[in-house]
Amino acid sequence: MTTPASKPLDPSPRVLLGPGPSNVPPRVLSALGMPPVGHLDPEFVALMDEMQGMLRRVFRTENPMTLAVSGTGSAGMEAVVANLVEPGDRMLVCVNGVFGGRMVDVAGRCGAEVSRIDRPWGEVFDPSEVEAAIKAHRPKLVGIVHAETSTGALQPVDEIARIAHENGALLAIDAVTSLAGVPVEVDGWDVDAVYSGTQKCLSCPPGLAPVSFGPRAMEAIKARKTKVQSWYLDMTLIGRYWGSDRLYHHTAPINMNYALREALAIVLEEGLDARFARHLLNAQALAAGLKAMGIDYVPAEGHRLPQLNCVTIPEGVDDLAVRKRLLSEWNVEIGGGLGDLKGKAWRIGLMGYGSRRESVTLVLSALETCLRDAGAPVEPGAALASSAEVYAGSPAASTA
Amino acid sequence: MTTPASKPLDPSPRVLLGPGPSNVPPRVLSALGMPPVGHLDPEFVALMDEMQGMLRRVFRTENPMTLAVSGTGSAGMEAVVANLVEPGDRMLVCVNGVFGGRMVDVAGRCGAEVSRIDRPWGEVFDPSEVEAAIKAHRPKLVGIVHAETSTGALQPVDEIARIAHENGALLAIDAVTSLAGVPVEVDGWDVDAVYSGTQKCLSCPPGLAPVSFGPRAMEAIKARKTKVQSWYLDMTLIGRYWGSDRLYHHTAPINMNYALREALAIVLEEGLDARFARHLLNAQALAAGLKAMGIDYVPAEGHRLPQLNCVTIPEGVDDLAVRKRLLSEWNVEIGGGLGDLKGKAWRIGLMGYGSRRESVTLVLSALETCLRDAGAPVEPGAALASSAEVYAGSPAASTA
Numbered sequence: 084m085t086t087p088a089s090k091p092l093d094p095s096p097r098v099l100l101g102p103g104p105s106n107v108p109p110r111v112l113s114a115l116g117m118p119p120v121g122h123l124d125p126e127f128v129a130l131m132d133e134m135q136g137m138l139r140r141v142f143r144t145e146n147p148m149t150l151a152v153s154g155t156g157s158a159g160m161e162a163v164v165a166n167l168v169e170p171g172d173r174m175l176v177c178v179n180g181v182f183g184g185r186m187v188d189v190a191g192r193c194g195a196e197v198s199r200i201d202r203p204w205g206e207v208f209d210p211s212e213v214e215a216a217i218k219a220h221r222p223k224l225v226g227i228v229h230a231e232t233s234t235g236a237l238q239p240v241d242e243i244a245r246i247a248h249e250n251g252a253l254l255a256i257d258a259v260t261s262l263a264g265v266p267v268e269v270d271g272w273d274v275d276a277v278y279s280g281t282q283k284c285l286s287c288p289p290g291l292a293p294v295s296f297g298p299r300a301m302e303a304i305k306a307r308k309t310k311v312q313s314w315y316l317d318m319t320l321i322g323r324y325w326g327s328d329r330l331y332h333h334t335a336p337i338n339m340n341y342a343l344r345e346a347l348a349i350v351l352e353e354g355l356d357a358r359f360a361r362h363l364l365n366a367q368a369l370a371a372g373l374k375a376m377g378i379d380y381v382p383a384e385g386h387r388l389p390q391l392n393c394v395t396i397p398e399g400v401d402d403l404a405v406r407k408r409l410l411s412e413w414n415v416e417i418g419g420g421l422g423d424l425k426g427k428a429w430r431i432g433l434m435g436y437g438s439r440r441e442s443v444t445l446v447l448s449a450l451e452t453c454l455r456d457a458g459a460p461v462e463p464g465a466a467l468a469s470s471a472e473v474y475a476g477s478p479a480a481s482t483a
Numbered sequence: 484m485t486t487p488a489s490k491p492l493d494p495s496p497r498v499l500l501g502p503g504p505s506n507v508p509p510r511v512l513s514a515l516g517m518p519p520v521g522h523l524d525p526e527f528v529a530l531m532d533e534m535q536g537m538l539r540r541v542f543r544t545e546n547p548m549t550l551a552v553s554g555t556g557s558a559g560m561e562a563v564v565a566n567l568v569e570p571g572d573r574m575l576v577c578v579n580g581v582f583g584g585r586m587v588d589v590a591g592r593c594g595a596e597v598s599r600i601d602r603p604w605g606e607v608f609d610p611s612e613v614e615a616a617i618k619a620h621r622p623k624l625v626g627i628v629h630a631e632t633s634t635g636a637l638q639p640v641d642e643i644a645r646i647a648h649e650n651g652a653l654l655a656i657d658a659v660t661s662l663a664g665v666p667v668e669v670d671g672w673d674v675d676a677v678y679s680g681t682q683k684c685l686s687c688p689p690g691l692a693p694v695s696f697g698p699r700a701m702e703a704i705k706a707r708k709t710k711v712q713s714w715y716l717d718m719t720l721i722g723r724y725w726g727s728d729r730l731y732h733h734t735a736p737i738n739m740n741y742a743l744r745e746a747l748a749i750v751l752e753e754g755l756d757a758r759f760a761r762h763l764l765n766a767q768a769l770a771a772g773l774k775a776m777g778i779d780y781v782p783a784e785g786h787r788l789p790q791l792n793c794v795t796i797p798e799g800v801d802d803l804a805v806r807k808r809l810l811s812e813w814n815v816e817i818g819g820g821l822g823d824l825k826g827k828a829w830r831i832g833l834m835g836y837g838s839r840r841e842s843v844t845l846v847l848s849a850l851e852t853c854l855r856d857a858g859a860p861v862e863p864g865a866a867l868a869s870s871a872e873v874y875a876g877s878p879a880a881s882t883a
């Protein structure tokens with residue numbers, strides 16, 4: 084017996100060059116589709132140990148409490164905030180895009196007394212202004228977005244970590260879009276808590292949130308007077324399952340963990356530094372091509388994420404029409420702007436597995452056609468030639 | 484370059500006959516491993532619509548707010564409780580196993596004034612005692628576990644729903660283990676909120692939590708004076724993404740939704756009633772075999788879940804030794820007891836795809852060997868013969 088529901092699933096072969104999810108390597112998809120074992124099976128328990136080791140290498144940390152929370156990146160944000168603040172605790176959030184704004188919302192729901200400082204979208208914070216706010220508000224926790232997915236801005240955080248600690252505060256960072264695309268030095272920068280997602284530069288499907296908590300953060304959790312308001316995201320309970328107790332908490336998403344394990348293995352086989360260099364090279368090639376078409380970036384030079392290129396839509400070009408056309412004619416997905424940047428910006432992701440020369444060539448070429456058809460003054464072939472020059476000039480071009 | 488991390492993932496071919504996860508059909512694994520599209524891709528949006536329709540059929544409801552929360556069954560529990568209670572609201576929880584106890588914990592963390600009534604593990608509640616507690620405590624919300632995964636007990640809830648409504652309370656049920664294995668009549672029983680998991684009788688890997696909220700529950704959510712404490716699980720925000728607004732909330736776990744879509748299609752192709760009959764038949768065959776080996780059930784007859792058979796470990800038999808042997812020699816996983824039943828009970832799951840004659844035959848035969856080797860007075864072949872009699876006497880045997 085068949086019903087309309089039984090039509091086979093047959094997703095189009097999208098080239099995912101938006102803000103995530105990114106394309107997933109066949110090895111990861113293959114791992115994802117392997118038959119599950121139980122969540123307390125010795126084989127799964129061994130896989131958890133292996134994953135913790137791999138996550139520590141990717142986060143560049145030795146934090147014991149490093150694992151994958153069973154939800155997407157936003158669950159990671161909530162896990163970090165809900166475990167580190169108790170009702171009445173003060174939290175300072177630095178907001179320069181959607182995800183800083185989300186952190187304010189999450190912190191308020193956790194009962195924190197939230198103060199915020201703001202920067203226009205696309206800009207980053209100067210350590211001195213964060214310092215002033217910390218001194219004024221005396222927060223227990225400072226939250227800042229390392230890689231703002233809504234603006235493509237890269238926020239340096241090492242100096243801010245130092246300032247937070249000098250003033251008795253903890254620092255939590257959002258590394259959803261940065262992890263495995265640009266350096267995230269959890270121990271090197273002395274970050275107290277960090278969360279990420281799987282569907283960006285790790286090139287694993289969305290569904291898990293790698294997190295890491297440092298010694299100060301663990302002290303703060305131990306010193307809590309109240310239970311963490313989320314049972315599902317209570318790191319102490321989760322840690323007893325991932326740790327040597329193996330105490331059942333919830334049924335782990337077995338297959339998503341298979342996939343993340345494989346994605347982490349691929350990252351470590353390539354090597355983090357080689358991976359960062361690859362992201363940078365392809366972003367430079369993309370930038371050269373976009374420049375040749377007269378397209379500017381939203382963030383200032385020096386604060387741009389190579390994996391997420393947030394650019395201004397040229398005057399007179401219809402955002403939605405171009406994005407629909409890219410999707411329907413080339414199977415290419417790029418992202419639109421969010422919030423303040425809605426209708427004004429595109430977000431072109433070159434993340435993880437998607438950070439390849441063929442992605443750059445395809446998106447530049449398709450965009451050129453769309454822009455020329457929209458009447459923009461774009462010289463034929465200029466984008467492609469400019470990006471080719473970058474590859475030609477790079478010693479890493481052949482491995483990119 | 485390779486590292487130890489690159490050893491290929493190669494999970495053993497487990498026969499998952501525990502309390503979940505259950506084995507997953509190849510069609511579902513294949514869907515899971517398909518390349519992702521974006522979370523706002525028209526194809527994914529259409530898939531969400533299709534899934535909502537399928538989930539309504541499986542829950543037997545017309546509730547618009549019926550969807551899959553991006554976390555495991557426990558996230559579903561938290562979503563239901565956190566959206567329906569505000570700090571200071573009264574909630575009554577009926578506890579006769581681990582998951583009722585978990586609901587008390589979750590409710591307390593949500594700021595509810597929680598009262599509880601208890602029954603020994605393996606027993607079920609009589610509507611009259613729930614009524615007395617409702618009249619005494621006047622809760623806004625009553626929570627009860629329909630299928631208690633820790634004891635294998637099936638709790639009738641239709642009468643309790645009527646009583647709750649007569650007394651101005653909402654009823655939320657835990658259908659993690661029941662959905663698609665025994666009837667869950669959300670509209671027929673007039674249940675206000677329900678949550679489930681994917682890894683039991685839906686035979687999809689763990690990672691999503693199907694939920695449904697009825698009209699009274701939606702009214703209660705609209706009438707809230709405070710924000711839902713969890714941003715990630717705020718049903719109003721999630722509903723705007725699943726609903727016609729398509730407002731971005733979090734990046735949906737694309738591939739897990741592919742898998743659930745396929746799992747739901749399989750359920751609907753078989754037909755719910757046929758699926759329930761299949762679960763019942765295989766459970767009867769298992770029960771006959773277990774009885775022939777002198778093994779008793781924890782719950783009383785009439786309150787046993789066909790998909791999760793919670794049985795007493797025979798005197799003198801070492802729980803862990805048998806379970807380790809089943810796993811290492813036959814690749815068979817069964818569950819041990821939790822909490823009050825630790826070391827005293829086994830939980831044998833025949834869930835979804837795993838509810839098949841070959842599962843029954845394998846687990847009975849392997850158990851017979853283990854019990855005989857442990858010195859239990861088990862007659863060779865008796866279990867197999869007794870189970871075969873059940874299949875021979877069943878008109879449905881050939882399709883089971």
